[in-house]
Structure formats: C-alpha cells, structure tokens
Amino acid sequence: xxxxxxxxxxxxxxxxxxxxxxxxxxxxxxxxxxxxxxxxxxxxxxxxxxxxxxxxxxxxxxxxxxxxxxxxxxxxxxxxxxxxxxxxxxxxxxxxxxxxxxxxxxxxxxxxxxxxxxxxxxxxxxxxxxxxxxxxxxxxxxxxxxxxxxxxxxxxxxxxxxxxxxxxxxxxxxxxxxxxxxxxxxxxxxxxxxxxxxxxxxxxxxxxx
Amino acid sequence: xxxxxxxxxxxxxxxxxxxxxxxxxxxxxxxxxxxxxxxxxxxxxxxxxxxxxxxxxxxxxxxxxxxxxxxxxxxxxxxxxxxxxxxxxxxxxxxxxxxxxxxxxxxxxxxxxxxxxxxxxxxxxxxxxxxxxxxxxxxxxxxxxxxxxxxxxxxxxxxxxxxxxxxxxxxxxxxxxxxxxxxxxxxxxxxxxxxxxxxxxxxxxxxxxxxxxxxxxxxxxxxxxxxxxxxxxxxxxxxxxxxxxxxxxxxxxxxxxxxxxxxxxxxxxxxxxxxxxxxxxxxxxxxxxxxxxxxxxxxxxxxxxxxxxxxxxxxxxxxxxxxxxxxxxxxxxxxxxxxxxxxxxxxxxxxxxxxxxxxxxxxxxxxxxxxxxxxxxxxxxxxxxxxxxxxxxxxxxxxxxxxxxxxxxxxxxxxxxxxxxxxxxxxxxxxxxxxxxxxxxxxxxxxxxxxxxxxxxxxxxxxxxxxxx
Numbered sequence: 221x222x223x224x225x226x227x228x229x230x231x232x233x234x235x236x237x238x239x240x241x242x243x244x245x246x247x248x249x250x251x252x253x254x255x256x257x258x259x260x261x262x263x264x265x266x267x268x269x270x271x272x273x274x275x276x277x278x279x280x281x282x283x284x285x286x287x288x289x290x291x292x293x294x295x296x297x298x299x300x301x302x303x304x305x306x307x308x309x310x311x312x313x314x315x316x317x318x319x320x321x322x323x324x325x326x327x328x329x330x331x332x333x334x335x336x337x338x339x340x341x342x343x344x345x346x347x348x349x350x351x352x353x354x355x356x357x358x359x360x361x362x363x364x365x366x367x368x369x370x371x372x373x374x375x376x377x378x379x380x381x382x383x384x385x386x387x388x389x390x391x392x393x394x395x396x397x398x399x400x401x402x403x404x405x406x407x408x409x410x411x412x413x414x415x416x417x418x419x420x421x422x423x424x425x426x427x428x429x
Numbered sequence: 430x431x432x433x434x435x436x437x438x439x440x441x442x443x444x445x446x447x448x449x450x451x452x453x454x455x456x457x458x459x460x461x462x463x464x465x466x467x468x469x470x471x472x473x474x475x476x477x478x479x480x481x482x483x484x485x486x487x488x489x490x491x492x493x494x495x496x497x498x499x500x501x502x503x504x505x506x507x508x509x510x511x512x513x514x515x516x517x518x519x520x521x522x523x524x525x526x527x528x529x530x531x532x533x534x535x536x537x538x539x540x541x542x543x544x545x546x547x548x549x550x551x552x553x554x555x556x557x558x559x560x561x562x563x564x565x566x567x568x569x570x571x572x573x574x575x576x577x578x579x580x581x582x583x584x585x586x587x588x589x590x591x592x593x594x595x596x597x598x599x600x601x602x603x604x605x606x607x608x609x610x611x612x613x614x615x616x617x618x619x620x621x622x623x624x625x626x627x628x629x630x631x632x633x634x635x636x637x638x639x640x641x642x643x644x645x646x647x648x649x650x651x652x653x654x655x656x657x658x659x660x661x662x663x664x665x666x667x668x669x670x671x672x673x674x675x676x677x678x679x680x681x682x683x684x685x686x687x688x689x690x691x692x693x694x695x696x697x698x699x700x701x702x703x704x705x706x707x708x709x710x711x712x713x714x715x716x717x718x719x720x721x722x723x724x725x726x727x728x729x730x731x732x733x734x735x736x737x738x739x740x741x742x743x744x745x746x747x748x749x750x751x752x753x754x755x756x757x758x759x760x761x762x763x764x765x766x767x768x769x770x771x772x773x774x775x776x777x778x779x780x781x782x783x784x785x786x787x788x789x790x791x792x793x794x795x796x797x798x799x800x801x802x803x804x805x806x807x808x809x810x811x812x813x814x815x816x817x818x819x820x821x822x823x824x825x826x827x828x829x830x831x832x833x834x835x836x837x838x839x840x841x842x843x844x845x846x847x848x849x850x851x852x853x854x855x856x857x858x859x860x861x862x863x864x865x866x867x868x869x870x871x872x873x874x875x876x877x878x879x880x881x882x883x884x885x886x887x888x889x890x891x892x893x894x895x896x897x898x
Contacts, residue, residue, distance in 0.1 A: 235745055236752075238624050238724045242863040247844040250466065251495055251509050265865045270851070294745065296625035296658055300861060301842075302560040304576035322628045325594070325660040326560055326574050333578035388592060390453050401578070402480065405586040408447060408455065412483075412588055415446040415457055425681035425689045426459050426553070427486070 222335030223398035224370050227316050229289030230363035231353040232280055235346075239293060240300035241327060245309040247301070258305055259312030280313075282357035290366055292350040293320035295343065298327025307334045317368050319375070321346050332391050335398065337370060339385045352377045370396060433701035436665050437596055437631045440571040440696065444554045452593040458487065458583050460548060460570075462539045462557035463526065465492035466844060469516025471558070471580045472524055480585040485525040487587060489548060492517055492531050493538045494559075494844045498807050498834040502531070507845050537810020537836045540564035540778035544648060545812050547677025551666035551693040556583055560655045561778050561860065567648035568674070569666030569696055571631075574655070594629055594661065595705040598698075600636035603712035608894040610788065611646035612780060612858070612877040614638070615653040616718040618710055620728035627659030630705070633698060634664050638712045644673040645784045652779045653860055656725040665697035717893055720862045720875040721765055722753035727862070729765060731880065731892045737761035756864055757872050758852070766890050768874075772855035773804035773885040774867070775831075775878055777841040780858035781809025785878040786817045789858075790825040791898045792882035798830035799888025805832045807839045831885065843868045856884040 249261045266278050274281050280288065291297075291310070297320040298306060307330045310318075316336060321343040323331075331338040341349075355362040367376040370392060375383040387395070394401065405412075420427050434442070447455040461484075463471070468490050475482065482488065495510030496502065504511055514531070521528045529535035535546055540561050543549045551569035556562060558580040565572030575583065583589055601614055619626075632654050639647065647664045654662025671690060674680045681689040716730035727750075729736070738750035738761065754761060759768070775781075775789050786808065798804045806826050808814035814836055817823060823833045840847045841859040848868025849855045855873050858881050859866075862873040874890060883893040 236749055237745065238726070238749075240724075240861070240863045242842075242861065242866050246865060246869070247466075247494075247842050248509075248846070248848075251513065251844060265869065270870070296628060299624060299628075299658060300560065300655070300863060302558055302562075302574035302576055304578060307576070322625055322658075324658070325628060326576060326655075329579065330576035333576060388453065389451055390449060390590070401590065402478065402582050402585050405455065405582065405588055405590075406480075408588075409586075411446050411455075412457070412586060416587075419457065423552075423689070423692065425550075425685040428681065428685065 221398045221400060224316065224335050224337050224395040226367065226369045226371065227289065228365055228367040229316065230285065230287055231290040231292050231366045232285035232288035233292045233350045233353045234279060235292065235294050235350050237294040238296045238299055241298055241303050241306035241324070242300055244298065244306040245303065247303065250303065250305050255305065255308050256312070258309040262309035262313040283360035284355050284357045284362040288363060289314050290317045290319065290368065291315055292346060292353050293318050295321045297323050299324035302326040304330045304333065307331050307336055311336055319346060319349060332395060335395065337368065337395060341383065341385055345383060349377055349383065352379055433699040435596055435698040435702045435704065436569065436633055436663055436696055437571065440552055440554065441593060443552065446588055454591060454593065455588050456554060456591055458556050458587050458589055459553040460555040461488045461583050462543055462555070463488065463490035463521070464494050464539050464559065465496060465510065465513045465517045466494040467558040467577065467580060469513055469520050471577060471584060472520035475581050475584045482524045482526065482584050484587040488526045489529070490517060490521045490526055491529040491536050491539060491542055494838045494842070496531055496837045497845055498837045498839045498847060500835060502835055510845060534811055537813065538778045538781060538838055540652065541781055541809030541813065544568055545677065545810060547674055547680035550674065550680065550689070551670060552696055556589065560660065561652055563654040563660060563662045564648050564652040564778055566651035566654065566661060566663035567644060568670055569664060569693065571661060571663065573660045594631045596633070597627060597630040597659065597706045597708065598633045598635055598704040599708045599710065601634065601638035601710045601712050602636040603638060605638065605712055606716060608717045608879060609715055610877040610879065611642060611649040613715055613718045614712060615650045616720070616725065616728045616875060617715045619653065619657050619725045622708060624656060624724050624726040625658045627654060627657035630659045631661035631663065632657065632659045634662060639664055640667065643784065644669055645782045648782070649779055653725065656860055666693050717877065717880050719765055719880060719890055721757065721759060722750065723756055723862055723864050725862060725875060727753055731766055731890065733765060735759050735761055735763050735765055766892055768890045770802060770856055770884050770889055771853040772849050773802060773881050774840045774855055774857040774859065775805065775881050776807030776809060776839055777859040778809065779860045780878050781807065781813065783813050783816050785858065786813065786822050789878035789882040790822045792879050792893060792896055793829040793831060793886065794825050796829055796886040798885045802885055802888050804830065804885040805834055805840065807834045808836050810836050829886070840867050842866060856881045856890060
C-alpha cells in the first residue's frame, strides 16, 4: 500500500455536509469502468453539465483548485454506500488527504486501505482551515499550500498556524509504513484457528450450514 | 457475575480473536455475503495476491445489484453486467462458495435472502460489501458493510480489524398512528436527529413499539441505520425472532436449535447497561413521512410544507437546502402533498419483503395507476416473489396497472441500467434520495410502500390516510 508520511499540497474548500459516495462515484460507472480510470468520473454530477461539458462554477473546477490534493470537507463526508471506488476516484483525481468534522464510517475505513488520510477535527477548526484555503479561485497560481505531517500529527496552514490531529495508533502505523493488512492477519493464523476450534464447541450451529 | 453489557457488547466480545488495545480488535466473521458487483473482482484480487478463501462454507453469494429485473430476463438482458454475472458464477464455483443464482430458489437482494433463508441468525457477525448490511441487525445479528479491501481481507482470513464504536440507544414507545409504518418511524428519527447523528456509533433500537414489530419491520428499521450515519443497527432477538427463524431452511436444527436458543436468549441488553447516548421517540406523534430533499434527513410529515431555506440559521445549511430544492424542482413553503409524480418504485432491501408488498397491494387493490405514471413492483427475492404470487398480489398489482418484475436491487441504486429519467420524479420505497442515485437528474422521494402505492394511484404525493383500504 502507498505510504503516507508528510504531504504538502493545495487545499480545496468544499464545506457541504453529507456529501455521499453516490455523488463521489456513480455505481453504474463501476459496472464497466475499471479502477485506474475513475478520476474523470469523481463528482461527476457536480463537475459536468448535462451536456457533458465542465461546469466552471463547481469549486473543484476553478483554476486555483484544479491541482488540489487536500480536501476541506463538511460533516459526514463520504456517507452512504460502502463502495471503495469513492476513495479510488478521489485518489485518481489527485487527492491524498481529506479534513472534515466527521466522515461516513465505512468510507473512513476505506481511506486507510488506500494510503489516503482522513483527518477528523472540530467543525470550528475545519471552518478556520477552510477560510485559509479560500483565495482568488480564478487565479491558477493562487491556491494555498498546506502541509499534513502524519508522523508529528500536525497540519501546518499557510498562515503558519499549526493544528494538531490524532489518528488511531494502528492505522497511523499502517499508513506510515505502507503495511499490507492481510499479511499481518495471516501471521495470526494460529489465533484464528484457535478461536474457531473453541467456537465450534460453543456455537456449533454457526459452522453447520 | 459479569459487568452489565449491551446486546452489541455481548456479540462483539463473543467474536474477538485478538484484542489489540485502544478499542481495536480482530473479529471473527460468521457470515460473509458476496454479490454480483463485487464477487468476481474480489475473488480475482484475492488470487492475484496469492491467497485462497479461508472459509468458503461461511460465505454465500447471489446476484442482485447488476442484474436486470425485466420479466423473462436472461444473462444478457443487461449486457453491461453480463461479465460480472458470469464471473460471479465462475469464481464462486472455483472457490467452493455456494451461489443462489439468477432465477433459482434463494436468489434475491443479499439483505432480503440471507434473513429469509436463516443464513443470518441472532448473535452472528455478518459482513458484506454493501452498506445496508446493517439490515441483519433486525434479527439481533451484528452486521455491517465493508469496502473492497476489507472484503478481500475477510475472504483471506475470515476475520476483520474493527475499532469498537460508541453506542446509541433509540427507544420508540407508543402506538403507531393510522398509515404509519416502520419506514415512517426510521425516517422520522433521521429527520429528528440528522443523517450524521449515528456516525461512529452502533445503534440499538428498543422500546415497546420495536418489541411489538414483526421481524420484517425490524429489518426495515435497521436497514436505514446507515442513513443515520451508523454502520451498525440492531434489535434484541425475542420470541418473534425465534418464531421467524424456526421455519427457515438454514436455521439450526434439533439439539443445536435448543443450544442456539439458549444463547440467543442471553443476548438482550442487561437492564443496568449504559449507552454513550440515548434518544427517545414518542411514536404517537409520528405521521406518514416523505422526503423533500437529497438526504434522508430532508424529511417531513406528508401533511407538512416544504421548508424554506431562509428559515435555516446556518449559512452552509441554507445553501445545502437551496441546492436540494433546486435539484428536486420544488418551491419552499408549498404543501408536499399534491406534488405530481412520474414514477413509483416499490422494492429494495428496505421495503421489498412480503409484508411491504401486502401493504402496497392493500392500497392498489381495486384502483388504477394514474395516467402518465409508471409504477414498478420489484420483489426483494425469489421467495418473496413466489409467496406474493401464491396469495395473488401480483394480480392485484397487474390489474391496477403496476409492472410486476423479477427480484433484484433495480432502481434503488440504478446499477443495472434501470433508471428514472433525468428530471422525472419518483416516489420510492428505497433508502437513499441522493442526487443521481436513481439515475442522473432523477428526483427521488422516499416513503413507505403504502405511501408509494397511494402516490401511484393518485399521480401525486398523497397522504395514504386519505385512501380507505
């Protein structure tokens, strides 16, 4: 898995609550478009007009934010469906980090499986960072650069303000080292087999069907 | 004596293979469900990584998301999904995973077929690459949805890392008003506390109203947990649960039934157990619900008026409400009832069970679908379809001008090329009114099966209480 250690990039503001995974990537696209080609379909309904042309008013289409890699999002970002392609499509669009007051639970877990860092901060703090990210959106050179340091668990804003955040220890380590979870678990095979042997006595019907 | 514990605590503790500290545990998975949208790719990925399916006997698969629901369907009816369907067959056969194939007994939406076959049981840990796996909590199981990587992890290890969530208990107490169904209760709750209220929580639904609900209604309640932000929703198993399970083909038998029953009876939350948060709902004040916006929290009683964004104090909320009204083509302060509709969709893992079809048929019986409206009924499973046909519900719908289709997810998420056309308005018994969910530009109003049938026959959003049944 791709590591996440320290990342510096432009942040884009999208302070809308309850942005769901159907908006991030339409399910129908996943029936026939393979992973690796999903970037152009991320935020499809908002990024393009009905005739297929780009909507210049959508914030992520604005010149200052086109190269953004950090998203300052609203409450419950990534709610809804479990589709991991929501994370893939964001990653393929260029994003590495999302900062929001809260995330959809399944989406949150999916991020860590893909070297993507979701950071939860109080709404007021996210609002302050969002304000710092705002700029003359028509100017391609105006985007503001933030640094996200997972080792130190701190965000450095363009103003120099330092905002501390916290990630679960095991998840942080996996991201820092780019660990493959399945290999870690297979190393626990004796424990899994032991659990099942005991459980077959406790709940034999579970294994019977 | 052990410390007081909740239903959730008891099932969680039972499944811990390794406690990794900091609330993180490696949990055992009892039941893993695959579907046509994820099975082929996940099994191929597993093989590509050099792993095998650790416990194929604890895994089951059925096609639901991508398949057509057209009567007389075959593998090519939705050609875009044909490779996924054929891949599902090939890969599950190679791995030794049981498959409930298209048009075979047992096929259906994963969250409809697993409970009805008795695959899901109280105290089970059930996972699936689908967010509505919370549905299984209606039987007292611990069910939740996974992303692709986690699915592959479960295939390889029959285990999963999870962080223990906080716990929320929602008590529903009181009688149900006329025309009020489990769908209305849960939509009302989401409207009252918000679509993010359950984030990071496992929810237990309790109280006298829940205890009086049949199992199918409980599955509907738990199904919408994820629309409350919670990936887990549960209801304590009781005699209704055990009665429901006793007849199921995959439920425990004989001495093991007695053993299982004793275990299941130990699961309900202890009186002294505590929750991180509690919410109480007086059900006598709940009217039939319908959504007006693009989040399930955008809901109101059917006799209410569409809200005015100007009334919201938070500017971001004001903007979101205005954007939702714009997308939905609605004007603030108008009554929601009377809004003309183009489509009705009855089905899904939320409301595609026999009791749902009975409720819709009771309204449709002897009436006609309004001119200009297309109304679909898509049973949740083969068993639902056959049971409904055995009691003549298909005739009731067909005589009224509804289309009677084959089991699958269909227009709930429009993964199978069945969509509501752009700009058209649908009353749907599904779970998400998200932008584009039922097709690009589709306008979805969530409601109960009876409300959906009422909308179909009147041609507009209708208070079902105005239609005598």
